[in-house]
Amino acid sequence: MAGLGKRRPARPRSGVSGLQQRRREAPASPPGDDEGAILTIQGLAHDGRGVARTAAGKTVFVDGALPGERVEVAVHRTRQRYDEAHVRTLVEASPERVSPPCAHFARCGGCDLQHLSIDGQRRHKQAVLRELLARQAIAPAGEPELLADAGEGYRRRARLGVKVDGDGGVHLGFRARHSHRLVDIESCPVLVPSLSALLAPLRRLVEGLQAPRQVGHLELLASDAGVTLVVRQLRDQPTDTARWRDFAATRGLHLARWVGREAPVFEWLTPRPELASRLRVAAQEVTLCFSPGDFLQANEAVNQRMVATALAWLTPLAAGERVLDLFAGVGNFSLPLAAQGARVQAVEGSPAMVARLADNAHRNGLAVEARQADLTDGAACRALLAESEAETVVLDPPRDGAETACRLLARHPVPRVLYISCDPATLARDAASLVRAGYVVSRWAVADMFAHTAHLESMLLLESPHAGQPHQGATTDG
DSSP, X not given: OTTTTSOOOOOOOOSSOHHHHHHHHSOOOOOOTTTTOEEEOOEEOTTSOEEEEOTTOOEEEEETOOTTOEEEEEEXXXXXXXXXXXXXXXXXXXXXXXXXXXXXXXXXXXXXXXXXXXXXXHHHHHHHHHHHHHHTTOOOSSOOEEEOOOSSSOBOEEEEEEEEOTTSOEEEEEEBTTSSOEEEOSOOXXXXXXHHTTHHHHHHHHHTOSOGGXXXXXXXXXXXXXXXXXXXXXXXOHHHHHHHHHHHHHHTOEEEEEEOSSSOEEEESSOOOOOEEEXXXXXXXXXXXXXXXXXXXXXXXXXXXXXXXXXXXXXXXXTTOEEEEESOTTTTTHHHHHHTTOEEEEEESOHHHHHHHHHHHHHTTOOEEEEEOOTTOHHHHHHXXXXXXXXXXXXXXXXXXXXXXXXXXXXXXXXXXEEEESOHHHHHHHHHHHHHTTOEEEEEEEEOSSTTSSOOEEEEEEEOTTTTSOOTTOOOOO
16 A cells, blocks of 8 residues: 555657557447538527527537638537537638637636637637626616626636646646536636746646656635645655745745645745735725635636626615625625625525624624525524614525525515625526516626636626515425
């Protein structure tokens, strides 16, 4: 067992991995009727793939194609109702096609819209939100506001996969699209420069470890305190741990690790830093402290714009106005609202995050009541809404959305609901229950949190003329 996880002796390479060999030997799927056809791309799907139709009317989703382009396609997956394909030959390019800024484009699964101009990407995201709301019969007035910043050098956190192949070769990078296969990454234009600069040195370090197979993954985080590196080690290897310490000392990094396989333990290998992010709120600054593993928006500049937009939409806040912030995290919206004079009750499901939120409120001298509750539980949500007597409810849920809370808010309307979403489909679903109960969408916005990807964040402000009056159309409290 002493050699578990250590580098295996190198053996002659065939040039083809076992998986690749199996793929070569496997019979190819029969091509669809549209194999090799020249198609005109009619639009973009929500995930950024081009949409075309064959002469027979079958839909084809084409990776890497843009609206208006004529492309010869190669079908890589045939389904009953549609095909999936990629561009074999670009016959006629869109004027919005640009050269991708990343050398790893089309291999790395991270940034799938780099071939589309940044303005085109943002118009697409606005159109996606508009369409998803329209499917729920929601048609806000005007165009959604756009909250955006730089298209490169914005991402302040990353998780890097580490894998040692059967020949002892070390791979470090991100996953390929729709795959568990790692793409080796030497640099990344969307990472903040201090993180991108570590990619190649980290790979060299892992290659030189005694037991590289014991490294599960690496996490990088840039904050006001500098760069933090978190290593996931399946088993303690003292010699390798010393190498990690030397690497951190040489480069001025904060170093921590998770160690263990079944029940990993977290520990700092350098003095514990005070990880913090600062938000500007009018003439003052709010400091959010956090720990590795806490949720933190990846794009600091766009997050600042989202917070500023939330405050602007909710202005004027009456002194002492009661605000209930659900899915509050470490206080990203709670603390700025309290700094503007609101009386905030902030609720989060994770006990550790609740403790961090309470500590952040205390550090900033703000009166925020931090509570823990399961926000998917109808009884818990009902009790929170009744007890808080909130005039404004803020929702910032994970991808699953806030269906339980929205059903309750439909039954018991409040004057204002501010919904911040990382999934426009669940946002549209939840907003529909509120609109059916009489709420009106008064403001809406798209936040380009992840430029060069199809992912979008969005915000809705819904106002109810029936606040304080039970809505008779709703039949359940969730």
